[in-house]
Structures are given as structure tokens and as C-alpha cells.
Amino acid sequence: MKTLGLYAVTAFMEILGCYAVFLWLRLGKPAWWIIPGAVALALFAWLLTLHPMPTAGRVYAAYGAVYIAASVFWMWAVEKQAPDSWDWLGTCICLIGAGIIYFAPRS
Numbered sequence: 001m002k003t004l005g006l007y008a009v010t011a012f013m014e015i016l017g018c019y020a021v022f023l024w025l026r027l028g029k030p031a032w033w034i035i036p037g038a039v040a041l042a043l044f045a046w047l048l049t050l051h052p053m054p055t056a057g058r059v060y061a062a063y064g065a066v067y068i069a070a071s072v073f074w075m076w077a078v079e080k081q082a083p084d085s086w087d088w089l090g091t092c093i094c095l096i097g098a099g100i101i102y103f104a105p106r107s
Contacts, residue, residue: 003051007066010047014040015070065097
């Protein structure tokens with residue numbers, strides 16, 4: 001459960017950082033939005049180093065699915081765009097793949 005929480009916070013920081021830049025470049029918000037965006041992205045990178053996996057590639061691969069799920073929730077909660085059944089199906093497929101990557105027995 002601790003790992004899932006860490007992944008959730010990591011995803012939130014990445015989405016927040018990217019969204020701040022999106023606000024500036026795509027939605028015409030002031031350029032100062034890049035400052036909280038850069039801070040959030042720096043925290044995101046640091047948080048990735050805290051995951052208890054011995055290889056960075058597996059951390060990033062498993063994290064990718066959590067990021068997808070968090071992005072769908074962000075779209076729903078922040079951008080007020082309800083996910084459709086294809087969004088949910090794709091998210092579930094990705095999370096199953098991440099679970100296989102993360103929890104598979106290794107020799």
C-alpha cells in the first residue's frame with residue numbers, strides 16, 4: 001500500500017508540473033506558471049528515486065500505468081471531461097500490465 005501511495009504522489013507531481021506548462025503554453029496563462037511546473041517536475045524526478053525497485057526501468061514501466069490512471073482521473077476531476085468506457089478499459093489494461101511487471105516473481 002505504501003508503494004501505491006508513493007506512485008500516486010509521484011504521478012500527481014508529474015501531472016501538476018506538465019499541466020502548469022500546458023496552462024502557460026496552450027491556454028495563455030502567465031509565464032510564471034513555469035515556476036511551479038518546474039518545481040513539481042523536480043519533485044517528480046526525486047520521488048521516482050524513492051521507489052523500492054532495484055532497477056530504474058521497472059520502476060518507470062510500472063509507474064507508466066499509474067501515470068495513465070492518474071491522467072484519466074485528472075481529466076475527469078480537473079478538466080471536467082468524463083472518461084468513456086474506452087478510457088477505463090485502456091487504464092485497466094495498463095494497470096494489469098504494471099502489476100505483472102511490479103509483482104512478478106523474479107529469480
